[in-house]
Amino acid sequence: MVLTTEKPEVAPRGAASRPGAVKLPKKKRAAGWWLPFALIAPAIVFELLIHVIPMAVGIWMSFLKLTQFYIANWGAAPFVGLGNYQIALNFNGAQGQALLSSFVVTCGYTILVVGIAWALGMAAAVALQKTFRGRAIFRTMFLIPYAVPVFAGIITWKFMFQQNTGVINQILGALHLIDPNNPPFWLIGNNAFAAMVIVAIWKLWPFAFLMLMAGLQTINEDLYEAASLDGAKPFRQWRNITLPGLGAVNNVLLLVLFLWTFNDFNTPFILFGGAEPPAGDLVSFHIYNTSFITLNFGFGSAMSVLLLLFLMLVSAIYLAFINRRSRRA
Amino acid sequence: MKKRVLGVAAIFAAAALSLAGCSGSGGSSAGSTGGSGSITYWASNQGTSLQNDKDVLQPLLDKFTAQTGVKVNLEVIGWNDLQTRIQTAVTSGVGPDVVNIGNTWATSFQATGAFLPFDDSAMSAIGGADKFAATALSTGGAAGQTPTSVPLYGFAYGLYYNKAMFAAAGLTPPTTWEDLVADGKKLNDPAKGVWGTSIEAGSYTENNHFAFITSAQNGGSYFDGSGNPTFTQSQNVDGIARYLALMQTDKIADPADAQYSTGTESIANFAKGTAAMIFNQNNAEANLTADGMDPSQYGVVPIPAPAAGKPVASFIAGINLSVFKNTKNQDAALKFVNFMTSADTQSALGKPFSSIPVLKDATPTFTTDPAIATTFSTIYNNMSQPLPTVPLEASFETEVGNSMNTLFATVATGGSVSSSDIQNALNTAQEKVAASN
Structure with missing residues (x-):
């Protein structure tokens, strides 16, 4: 008895005060067993409330004919099974065709934006890897697009892209790249795609820069020294030291950039x-x-679920690919 | 022991907090539907800013509280959010007691069943249907059904023309669409950056309004009697072609107009004198004055129809008031609707919100120019038709308006749009509306 009371960290807590506790330790659960569950419960409750239940409701909604006639009384909405999906995926119909063309536009947009934003971020991070006078100024400048409120930033671009009054056509005209009497439109027609890609890259690349810059801090300087002693040129150093060193950062970064952009x-x-x-x-x-x-x-829910499935599929393939590669390495 | 007590206390504290969080949000939403003696009112943005709306409305709400003892919690909601906010309120059943809606949404929202029908007893509680102008009241919901909204502010389109420019060219304001085009060509001077007209060709709502008005002038319609879409009618195609022609073949609208979408760019051009005419609703005066154009410098006539067409000059634009069916304070809500649609309140709000009175025989206060006031009252009461009062109206507005944006973009970027292109675009829009409903 003396021993058990003196080793409270081994014996179940509070056991000492209970007579007969020594005889029944295996049958009874440790006192306070519920504490971890209780501590984690709020998180689970809120996860359910905020993520899981709305998602489940969204999926359920996609099987209903939930139009304006039923939104005030969901229970009355008729079940249409896969009807909504059939409309969305019927590529001969007007809605399906529009969804498909929107999907193609989004794929092109994502590839361009993620690719270029990542390349710019990488170039800037590597350029600012070595200390030099004024590095802090560049770092700050490069991060400005990330700090500007999204709405303000994009509205400014909208002004700059105006056909008749925008600064972009004025600059292009001054450089004789466009006919000043017939300047191109950027916000309507096919150029809208280019305008949107440019704005998105401007908005996104500082994040890539920030993450890659942080990643670069973890690479040992000695590696570069050793490589240059062996005669490795900067590109070789980048390919054989920087890129592998940033592997973990890149894996996450590319996935996040992809999901955000898509x-x-x-x-x-x-x-x-x-x-x-x-x-x-x-x-x-x-x-x-x-x-x-x-x-x-x-x-809308049916199309959202299709989008979710596509993103999950791409993410799963990507992660499987990454994991296999890292296991091999 | 002490640790354990602390742990338990922490859990209770956390639980209490999360419960408080729940009851906090639940409490406030319950509060927003009003206990006895208070109601919540969502107003749309009618003034120059959300704050301006509050400043205009609050003294009136205080007056209402003094008269009835009912407190009104006011929230002014911008146009970007209003439709989504109302949808959310309808879907969740948690919302305000009284709400402003764009009157073109009236039938779409009526179909949800979330709004209180203004049957005889509700109508008499707000002063009777007779007090409203017939035109205004016709926007309250689908024809033949009990309306679920009543008119609050009225608006109508007119053709604003620059008096000095017309006088210099020896022209009188146009009375037919053909005149309008001929005048526009005379006033056009693209070398100087001066155009016959300026249009908001990138705004899908305005484009949709003109699809409707030009079609109505041709005697066409976008829905048949049973509410099915008839987008591809030749009258609709011809109407859109006529409106597109302003930029495409008549060339009296700057191709740059295709990127205008805020509703203020064409007004600014008109004030600057770079456009001789604009199509605008009667609330342009505040913007024109702000841009430096005095009301004496312009006149307004009805938007003309083709010589062989019907004299439709506008759709019946405006804001309606609805009461949520699940309000806990229906009496107070109806009293408030009665107050907002009373002659005194209407005349007090007409000036700051530039609205045409929705009451019978009321005197317009939205402008100081009596000629303009008369013109708009005539247009509103005698030359306007309601946008289709069918539940698919919202889809119609989005799909047809967006198709026209694309057609204008094609014209502006140097392409050409034929009647069959318009027909195809309308066909796609109609298929989309049909497929998703």
Whole structure:
């Protein structure tokens, strides 16, 4: 008895005060066993409330004909099974065709934006890797687009892209790159795609820069010294030291950039003011515009679920690929 | 022991906090639907800013509280958010008691069943249907059904023309669409950056309004009697072609107009004198004055129809008031609707919000120019048709308006749009509307 009371960290807590505790330690659960569960419960409750339940509701909605006639009384909405999905995936129909073209635009947009934003971020991070006078100024400058509120930044671009009054056509005209009497439109027609890509890259690359710059701090300087003694040129150093050293950062960074860009809503919404040209019709915005504005939540949910499935599929393939590679290495 | 007590206390504290969080949000939403003696009112943005709306409305709400003892919690909501906020309120059942809606949404929202129908008893509680102008009241919901909204502010389109420019060219304001185009060509001087007209060709809502107005002038319609879309009618195609022609073949609108979407760019051009005419609703005066153009410098006439067309000059634009069916304070809500649509309140709000009175025989206060006031009252009461009062109206507005944006973009970027292109665009829009409903 003396021993058990003197070793409270071994014996179940509070056991000492209970007579007969020594005889029943195996049958009874340790006192306070519920504490970890109780501590984790709020997190689980909120995870359910904030993530899981809304997602489940969204999936359930996609099987309903949840139009304006039923949104005030969901219970009455007729079950249509895969009807909404059939409309979305019928590529001969007008809605399916529009969704497909929006999907293609979004894929092109994502590849360009992620690729260029990553390359710019990498170039800037490597350029600022060595200490030199004024490095802090460059670092700050490069991060400005990330610090500017999204709305303000994109609205400014919208002004700059105006055909008749925008500064971009004025500069291009002054450089004799365009005909000043017939300047191109940037916010309507096919150029809208280029305008949207430029704005998105401007908005996104500082994040890539920031992450890669942080990653570079973890690479040992000695490696570069040794490599240059062996005669490795900067590109070789980058390929054989920097890139592998940033592997873990890149894995996460590319995935995050992909998901953010594919789901981008703000850029087209602010740039095109709620009415996107076909060349700027990103999928999130397309879903918003063809369903929520017109009060057809069931159809919107079906398209959202398709988007979710696609993103999950891409993410899963990507992660499987990454994991296999890192296991091999 | 002490640790354990602390642990338990921490859990209770956390639980209490999270419960407080729940009840906090629940409490405030319950509060927003009003206990006895208070109601919540969502107002749309009618003034120059959200704050301006509050400044205009608050003294009136105080007056209402003094009269009835009912406190009104006011929230002014911008146009970008209003529709989504109302949808959320309808979907969740948690919302305000009284809300402003764009009157073109009336039928779409009526279909949700979330709004209180203004049946005979509700109507008499707000002073009777007779007090409203017939035109205004026709926007309250689908024809033949009990309306779920009543008119609050009225608006109508007119053709604003620059008096000095017309006088210099020896022209009188146009009375037919053909005149309008001929005048525009005379006033056009692209070398100097002066155009016959300026249009918001990148705004899908305005484009949709003109798809409707030009079609109505041709005697067409976008829906048949049973509410099915008839987008591809030749009258609709011709109407859109006529409006597109302003930029494409008549060339009296700057191709740069295709990127205008805020509703203020064409007004600014008109004030600057770089556009001789604009199509605008009657609330342009505040913007024109701010841009430096005095009301004496311009006149307003109805937007003309083609010589062989019908005299439709506008759709019945405006803001309606609705009461949520699940309000806990229906009496107070109806009293408030009665107050907002009373002659005194209407005349007090007409000037700051530039609205046409929705009451029978009321005197317009939205402008100081009696000629303009008369013109707009005539247009509103005698030359306007409601946008289709069918539940698919919201889809119609989005799809047809967006198709026209794309057509204008094609014209502006040097392409050409034929009647069959318009037909195809309308066909796609109609398929989309049909497929997703």
